[in-house]
Amino acid sequence: MSEQPTIRLPTACLVVLVGPSGAGKSTWAESQFRPEQIVSSDRLRALVGEGPYDQKAGKDAFDVLDLVLTRRINRRLLTVVDTLGLDAARRTAYLALARKHGLPCHAVLFDTPASQCRERNRRRDRPVPAKVLSDQIRAMAGARASLPSEGFDVVSEAGPVVVVPTAMVDAPIFAHRQREQPMALRFGLQVPSFTWAGEVAEIRDRLGGLAADAETAGFSSLWVMDHMLQIPQVGREWDPMLDSYTTLGFLAAVTRTCRIGALVTGVTYRNPAHLAKIVATLDVLSGGRAVCGLGAAWFEREHRAYGWDFPDRRERLDLLEDALRLLPLMWGPGSPPFEGHRVRIPEAICYPRPIQSHVPILVGGQGERRTLQLVARYADACNLFGTPDTVRHKLGVLARHCDDVGRAVGDIEVTHLSTVLCAPDRDVLRARLDAIRPKGANPEAFADSVNAGTFDDHIGRFRELAEAGVHTAIVSIADLATGGTADLAPGGAVAGFEPVIEAFRI
Numbered sequence: 468m469s470e471q472p473t474i475r476l477p478t479a480c481l482v483v484l485v486g487p488s489g490a491g492k493s494t495w496a497e498s499q500f501r502p503e504q505i506v507s508s509d510r511l512r513a514l515v516g517e518g519p520y521d522q523k524a525g526k527d528a529f530d531v532l533d534l535v536l537t538r539r540i541n542r543r544l545l546t547v548v549d550t551l552g553l554d555a556a557r558r559t560a561y562l563a564l565a566r567k568h569g570l571p572c573h574a575v576l577f578d579t580p581a582s583q584c585r586e587r588n589r590r591r592d593r594p595v596p597a598k599v600l601s602d603q604i605r606a607m608a609g610a611r612a613s614l615p616s617e618g619f620d621v622v623s624e625a626g627p628v629v630v631v632p633t634a635m636v637d638a639p640i641f642a643h644r645q646r647e648q649p650m651a652l653r654f655g656l657q658v659p660s661f662t663w664a665g666e667v668a669e670i671r672d673r674l675g676g677l678a679a680d681a682e683t684a685g686f687s688s689l690w691v692m693d694h695m696l697q698i699p700q701v702g703r704e705w706d707p708m709l710d711s712y713t714t715l716g717f718l719a720a721v722t723r724t725c726r727i728g729a730l731v732t733g734v735t736y737r738n739p740a741h742l743a744k745i746v747a748t749l750d751v752l753s754g755g756r757a758v759c760g761l762g763a764a765w766f767e768r769e770h771r772a773y774g775w776d777f778p779d780r781r782e783r784l785d786l787l788e789d790a791l792r793l794l795p796l797m798w799g800p801g802s803p804p805f806e807g808h809r810v811r812i813p814e815a816i817c818y819p820r821p822i823q824s825h826v827p828i829l830v831g832g833q834g835e836r837r838t839l840q841l842v843a844r845y846a847d848a849c850n851l852f853g854t855p856d857t858v859r860h861k862l863g864v865l866a867r868h869c870d871d872v873g874r875a876v877g878d879i880e881v882t883h884l885s886t887v888l889c890a891p892d893r894d895v896l897r898a899r900l901d902a903i904r905p906k907g908a909n910p911e912a913f914a915d916s917v918n919a920g921t922f923d924d925h926i927g928r929f930r931e932l933a934e935a936g937v938h939t940a941i942v943s944i945a946d947l948a949t950g951g952t953a954d955l956a957p958g959g960a961v962a963g964f965e966p967v968i969e970a971f972r973i
Contacts, residue, residue: 471626477633478911479543481565485552486577487603489584499628507549520593553606571620632915638927645930652971655688655941685968690730719753731831733764739790743797755822762831791845843868848880855935888919888945917945
């Protein structure tokens, strides 16, 4: 086969091969995918019959094939269907199965010359009858003509394959757009874990070095989580977890330019007036760089462990609204009384006041009825997550809330949080993934969960988010906690993201 463009496949998809016997489908599949990802009709004939060419076992083999496909697609596993693919009804069934489970479905054509198919067939121990092969070659012409209109997400000719996280399938298009017509985008670094190599006593120096490296790399903000126990999405609850505002005070001392904040402060953990005092102190000691991130809190286990009440969601959102109203009063002139849904303060006293005339308040969460309404009424920034389509949808909801209160949605900074793993090329990326992938974890699913990609993959992904309306992309670097490969310290992981940041400096 002549050299073909690279096929970019998402980590979860169905791939249907289409071509006559001898076209090279199985050889190609074995060179591009792991054996467990390939569902082959020939192998299943061998499993249920007397061998791969036992045509009498064909029906049983396809019954097993359909069952395997259903199970794999239900688990969202990348799956390659290695059959002739020449039967239009079967292709329609494969496509319908993928659609039912929300997976993209790609068709790969093997347009191998008929003479080459016949030559390969002749060399087989049990060649396909010549008439049967001729019928297949004729059927291939019909399939080639009808495939573009059958509804597949992509129809491509066989070529080299690269499997990328779903969010990065179209990254080359957007990366090119960023090179040709650059957009600005700021980047923040979230540090969600302190489980680094070495003893607990080394955390201080490692964190200080990481903060310095982050500023050098061009990160405009540094963020920590506001938790007392490590959350299950990140690690084990007995892993080291530093108090957020003590840590932010340390970061204020070892940085000079980054804004610093908690992403986000749980309103149930502190009296809101006390929180105002804490944030004002942080702003003074950081030279006016504090950001106040707020959220309704969610980690019930943590509340129970520390003896805090964990009211229902409505009460927590009431408390969030009280904090959003009270904090500016605490930081402003005078000492007025305050009475909210859940909080009553006789005097809003806070000295010294923050250095900033207005400490920016960021609200985390994207609930459409209440949380985004609170953003529209009170916040300077929101924090979203998800795909560009999700971001666009949430900003549409936010815009409607802004219209209701007479505010321009453009006045609100849009931040976006995601995990990333970044490397200069796919070989290095694979090594970094292997270094942190949990034992037994599916490689594609894990790569998708950490948005593993090359520099260009990430440039394209963040350009797409910028076009969706994101102003600041806050990233959690997947191998920051362990340092990734043995020769990569945590600071090295931070510096490794610098090429992506540079692509958005304009």
